[in-house]
Amino acid sequence: MKKVSILTHSFLDAYNNQIHRIYGGGLERYLFELIKILHRLEVDVDVHQLSYHKPFHTQLEKTEIAGTAVFGYYCHDLDSIGELFQEMEQKAEGSIIYASCIWHPIPYREGSLGICHGINWDRIDLTEEAKNEVKKNVQHAVNALSKIVSVDSHFLTYCRSTCRYSDPEKIELIPNFVDTARFTPSAIKKNKSMSRVLYPRRISHERGILLMMAATDIWLKEYEDIEVYFTGEVIHGTEIARVFEYWLEKHPQKERICHQIHRFEEMPEVYQGADIAVIPTIFSEGTSLSCLEAMSSGLPVIATTVGGLNDLLIDKYNGRLIMPAVDQLVEAVGNFIIDQRKCEEMGERARDTAKAFDLGIWQQKWERVLCAYLD
Amino acid sequence: MPEIAHTMPVLIRNDEDMAMLRECLDSLKGSMDHFVFYNQGGLSNYDLSSLIDAYLKDFTVLGKGTNDGIPFARQSCFQYIWVNLPAMQYITEIHPDMLFPKDWPQKLVEFLEDNKEEPCISPGILTKEGQWHPHGKGIFGAQIPSRTDELVDLLVEKQEEKVVEGFVHPVMHRASCLKKAGGYIVEDLPGMQGYEDDYLLLSYYHRLRLPENWKPKALLSIYVFHRTMAQRADFSNMEEESNKNLQGLLKRFGTQGIMDLQHIHSVKKKENIRGSIYFFGTSSDKDVPFIRGVNPYIIHSQISKERSLDQFEQEKASDGNVKNIAVVDHPYWLNSVSKICPQLTIARITEHVWNPTSALYRKGICAVADIILTDSEEIHWQLALSHPFILLCPSLNKKSHLLNEDEWGIYSDSDYYLKEIIESSFEDGDRTETWQGMINKQRQERIRGLQDILEWEPHNEVNLSLLAKYYYITQQYEEAENYFFQAFLRNVLVHKMDGLNRYYPGICLAQLRQGKTKEALNSYGILAQTDDMKQHYHQLLPLYNKEEYEWLQAEISRLLGDIRYARDLIDQTASPEADGSRYLFYRDMLDYKGCEEILRKRGDGVASAKEHWLLQGEKEELFGEPQRALHHYLQASIYEEKAIENILRLEAVDRFMDGGE
C-alpha cells in the first residue's frame, strides 16, 4: 500500500490543546477532503503538524478518515517552522505533500508536492525585507518541488512575476470547492422581521474581524432590524479574542449580536438562516471555502478585494467586492437591505457560480494530480 | 430605681428586621423596666408577644399589626402609659434597630434628676455609617465591628462625661413634661412619618415655656447603637406623608415655629454639611480622616460607586451649595471622578500605582487634579515638572492611626495636608495661595535638610541628586545643574553605569532653563544614544541653526518631562511648521480640543482619520462613556491593528474596577 505524509502547520486543534478534533478552519477542511481522496486511491495517510502546547501522537477516531495518524511537533517559536518541517520530513513515511507555509524557508525533500492556500504576505504594512525574504523562499519552493497546487490565480501570477522557472505547468490552479448538494439555498421563503448578517470566519485579524466589529457597531445603531451572527473559531487568550469577547460583553445592543461556534455539519443550516454573508478579509486569502459555501447557499456575499476572493466574485453581479474599509462595508449592507430584489438576484447568481466550484470537479482535478505524483 | 417605661413601634418586613429585633431585645434582656410595644405589622400580636417573652418580663403589646404611622403608634403607647401606668416617671422612645449597653437608662435618669428644668435627654448614638451623633454628624468616626459584643464594647469605650446640644433617638422624656406637652397630637400629625420630632420639640418649647435659648441635649456618657432610618425606606410616598405632618406643624405653631426650630437646631446649623468628600479607590478597611462638616463616601468597587453616585445625585438636588471633593487613590477611577463634577480634586499617587499600564490614566488624573499628594520623592519630582501643585507625604500609603482625636480625625501627615487643602477651598480667598505656601515651605525645608546632610556626607549620590531636583523645582537652575553634575560624577566614580540616563536629563533641563540653549542641545545630543532619540536630536539641530529657539527648547523640555515649561514655550512658537510638535504636546497634555484643531488643519488622510478616532476614544475612555471609547478604538484599529491595545486597556481597567486585579 502506498503511503503519503501530509506536512502542515495545522490540522487538529493544537491551538487550544484539543487534539481530539479537527480545527474549524479552511485549511483543515481542505486536508480532510484531500485525505478522503487519498483513501479512495487506497493510499495510507499520516499527518504531521505543529503543536503549541506539547508534542503528541494520536489517531483520528470517528469521522470518515478515522485511523489517520497525526503527529504534533512542539513549536514555541514561529521562526523555527523551517526546522520543524525538516524534522517532520525526516520522520515522515512515504511521499510527502507540503500542505502549508510555502513562504517559510523549508528545506524540502526534492520532487515533492506542495500546496499554496493563498498569498499571506499581502499585507501592505509588511516590511520590504520580509517580502524579499518570502520571494526567496517561494523561489526555493518552486525549485525544489515537482508541483505546487495553488487554490487561486494570484499565487500563479505571483510566481510568474517574481520567480524564474521553466515548466509552465509547475504551478497548477485547482480552486477550492464546495459541496453544492449540501450547501443549498433555503427552501422556505424567509419572512422574518430581522435581517441576519453572517460572518462565517475565524475570529482573527486577517479575516477582518475588526472591520466586521467596527461595521457592526454602525449597523446596529442605524438599522433596528439587523442582527449580526458571528460563527467562527476563537483562539482563546489571544489579544484579538480578548478584544472580541470584551466587545461582545459590553455592547449596548448585544441582544442583536450572536457568537456561536458550529460543527461543520451544522453549517448548511447556519447559512440558510442568514440573509447576507460578509467575508471582510484584510489579507491572506485563497478561494475561501466559507465564501463558496455562502454562495452555494444562495446568499448575497460581500467580500473584500483580497486574494482569491477576486476569483470568485464579480462586483454587483454575483455579489459585492469592496475595499476593506468600514464605510464601504456599512454601505454595501445598507444597499442590500434597501434593494431586496437586487439582493436576491445576486444570491441566485452566486448559487450558479458556486456550481462551477463543485466538490466533484475539485476531486477529479486532485485525483489526476495525485495519480501523476504517486506513480 | 424610679419607674421607667419604654415605647417601641415594631414593624417586621423581612428576616433582617426580625434579626435586628432579636438583637435589640437581647441587648435589653434582664431589664426590670416596663416596655410598651406597638405592633405595626409583620407578625401577629401573639407571635410578637411570644418572641418578646423570651427576653423581657414586663411588657405590653398594643396595635393590631397594621402600619398606623409613627406618630400614631407612639402616641398610643404614651396614652397607654398615662392611663395604665401613671406611676411611670420617665418614658423613652426606642427603636427595634437599636442596640443598648447594659443599664443604659440609668445615667439618663440621673441627668433628669439633676436637671429638673430639662424635659428630655438623649444619649449619644453611633450610626451604622460609623458616625457619632449628634456631635459628629457627617463625620466618619469609627469602623463598625461586625460582632455585637465588640460593638457594645466600643459604645462603652467611647463614653465621656460630656453634654452636648442636639436631639437624637432614643430619647428619655420626663413623663410629666411629655404629658403636659401632649405628646404627638395625632390630629396635627396625620402623616405616617416626618416632622414628629420637630413637633414634639416645639411643643416642649412653647407649652412648657422653656427658656428662649433652650436646646435639646445629649449625654455622651452613654452611647446607643442606632442603625437609623431602617423603616423609612418603606414609604414610597414619604415626601407626601411628611408634608402632611409639616402642614399640621405649621397650623399649630405658625411660621414662627419654623424660626424657633432654626434656633432649636442651631447646633446642627453650625455643623452644616459643607461638602461631600468622595474617596475613589480607597480600600474600605483603611481609615479615612474626618473633617468637620464634610460627609465621606468611600468608593472602592463598582457597587459602592453606583451607590455613592446616587447619593451625589440626591445631594446635588437638595443643596446646590454643597461642595464635592474627590480624593482619588487610583488613577483608574478617573472616569468616575468626572461624573461627580468635583469642585476640588485631590489625587493621591503612590508608588504602587506608578506603572506603565496606568500611564494614560495617570496623565488624566494629573490633568484634572487641582493638587496632588504623593509618597515618593521620585514621583514628586516628575510630577512637579508637569503640575503646579504637588505635595510630598511620605506616610500616604501607610496604615494609619488616629493622631488627634478631639478636633479632627487626622491620621497622618497626609491627612493633615488633606485637611488643610480642603479647609482652604472652603474659604473665600484664593486657595492656591495657601497651597503654594505649603508647597514652598515643604520644599525649602527639604532643601535645608539635604544641605545639612550633605555637609556630613558630601559624596552621597542620592542626596546630591535630590538636592539638584529640589533646586530645580524651586527655580534655582544654576544650583540644580551643579548638583546634577556632582551626582553624575559620584555615580561614575562608584562604577555605576546608569549615570547618564539618571542625571543628564536634569543637567540638560537645568541648562535650558538658564537659557544656555547651545549647551542644552549638546547635552541632549550626548544623552541621545537610542535610535529614537538620535533621530529626534537630528531634527532639533536644524531648528537651532534656523534660530527657532523656543520651539527647540519646547521639544527638549517635552521629551525630558518638563511639560509645564514646554507648554509655555510651544505657545510662544509662532511657526506653523511647529504644528507637528504642538500636536504631540497637546496629545501629551490630553488637550483634545487643541489636538482636534490641528488635525482639522491637516485635512483628511489615513493618518488623520486614525488619530481622530484615537482621540475620540481616549476622551471617552477617560472622561466620558467607556462603551463609546470601545467603538472609537475599533474604528482606529481598522487603520492600525495596534490600536486594539487601547481596547485591551479598557478591559483591564474594567477588570480592575470589578475587583479582579
Place this chain on the structure above:
Amino acid sequence: MHPVRKKEGNRLTAIMQVRNEENRYLEEVLGDISVYVDDIVIIDDASTDRTVEICRSFPKVKEVIELENSHFSKEWELRSRLWQEACKYEPDWLLSIDADEVFEHSFKEKARTLINQDSYDWVSFRIYDLWGGRTHYREDEHWNLHKRHTMMLVRYLPGFPYYYLKMNHHAHRLSLSYQALRGCLTDIRVKHYGWSGDEAERLEKYERYRKMDPDGQWGHQDQYTSILDPSPNLIEWKEERE
C-alpha cells in the same frame, strides 16, 4: 551647529605627556602616529633635555605646553591639564598615547572606522608590556595589562564633564566619566616599550619607583619587586598577519 557625534569627517588628535624622552622612543612614536592622526598636542613636564625640540620638529604637533616645574609627583594634575589644553581646540576624537607606546599596524587602517560612527564614544585596546627587547612580552601575576581593556581613544563631547581621581602616580589616562557612555572594546594591540630596555635600565626604573612611592601607595609593592625577577614568564610577540 554640528552634532555632538559625527558619522564622518572626524579629526583625530593625539595627546601625549612627555619628560626627558630624548634618548628613548619619542621620535619613533611621533613618527608612527604622525601617519594616522591629524594633529598632536603635547605637554612637557619640565624636561631638561631636547625633548621639546624633538616634539616641535614634527609638523603635526600643534602645540607643546611646557611646564616649568615638574608635575611628576602629581600625575593626575598633568593628565587633567593635558586634557584641558587639547579640548580648547574642540577636537573630535582624542587618542591618549604615551611616548613609549606604538599601536600594531592594523590600527592605522581601522582608526577612521572606529571614529567615524555615532554609536559609541570610547574605544579600548590591549596593552602588552614588551620585556627586555621587542620580541617578547611579559605575562604573569603582576604583568597582565593586556588581559584587560585600556580606554585610550575617546570622543570629545562638548560640555561633558571630565574627572580624574587624584592619584599621584598611575593615574587613569582618560576621564573616568566616559565610563557612563557607550564604548567599543577591541582586541587591537598596543606595544609598550617601557620595559623593553636592558637589565640596567629596568634596575634604574625600579629604583625610581621605589623612591617616588616607598610605601606602595600608588601601586603594588610586589609588582615593583617583580621588576627584578631574573626569569620572568615571556611570550613571543607575533605581529599580526598583513
